[in-house]
Amino acid sequence: MRHRGVLANGQLGVRNRYFGRRVCRAPDPSRPHQPPRIGWLISNRNRWWYPFKSIGDIAVTHVDLISHQEREVEALAWLDGDERSRWQRFQSPVAQRRYVLCRAALRAVLCGQVGCPNESLAFEAAKHGKPFALVDGQPASISFNVSHSGNHGLIAVAPRGRLGVDVEERAPRRNLDNLIEGVFSPREKSELESLEGCQQLHVFFRFWTIKEALVKAHGKGLSMKVAELEIPEEMRRGATRCIGQFAQIPGTSWFLEDIGTKDFAAAVAHELSPSS
DSSP: EEEEEEEETOEEEETTTHHHTEOOOOOOOOOOOOOSSSSSHHOTOHHHHEEEEEETTEEEEEEOOOOOOHHHHHHHSSSSSHHHHHHHOOSSHHHHHHHHHHHHHHHHHHHHHHHGGGGGGGEEOOOTEEEEEEEEEEEOOOEEEEEEEETEEEEEHHHHHHHEEEOOOHHHOTHHHHHHHSSSSHHHHHHHTOOHHHHHHHHHHHHHHHHHHHHHHTTTGGOOGGGSOOHHHHHHHTTTEEEETTTEEEEEEEEEEEOSSSSOEEEEEEEEEOOO
């Protein structure tokens, strides 16, 4: 049994599963790359993604992004031609690794949720750049969002409603004061400035991920005035979840939850239907 591999020159090769021998094969332009079916990937014992948290009808998956050449080779084989071209354009090996491992995991998760083969799944971007899934050329009835930071990735999936997720490793920031000034409301800034050291950094990333998840769920990107999007008071005071409404997003209620761990800060935001 043989698997596709990536050689040092970036071309595809073939790796014999039993003997590890690689043979370089030049791409055949008459045969466009077709990602393989998803069954083998889902049953792979060496998978790098696993269920992280279920919240109602939201399923969150954690993606392990540590450096692992075999995983990266396997993941690349699951991408389509456009995704592989995007992977090649990344200048940093770290960026390439994060992209390919997250993207292949996303394909596995979505194919499992929707019940489609990998080759039927494609992605397009909405007006403000937020991606959505297509199955056999038609929009899929599923919402998803992806975030990664350091060695951690998160994939959130729900059957309906706009959805956002954000993850951040709690690494010290040199420009923390400038970030606090630029993205937080006066009350949020006052609460952050009353803290010091590790406690301030911890709360900063908690606030940051909640806001970022909401901005990503809304899907309008930088057009939103993030400083005016104030985190509900109960969450600022320590509640792990709440339902909130925001003046910048009239007529919509949002479910927010802090899903951070000791290893990273993280949050999810989900649009609620009027009957929720």
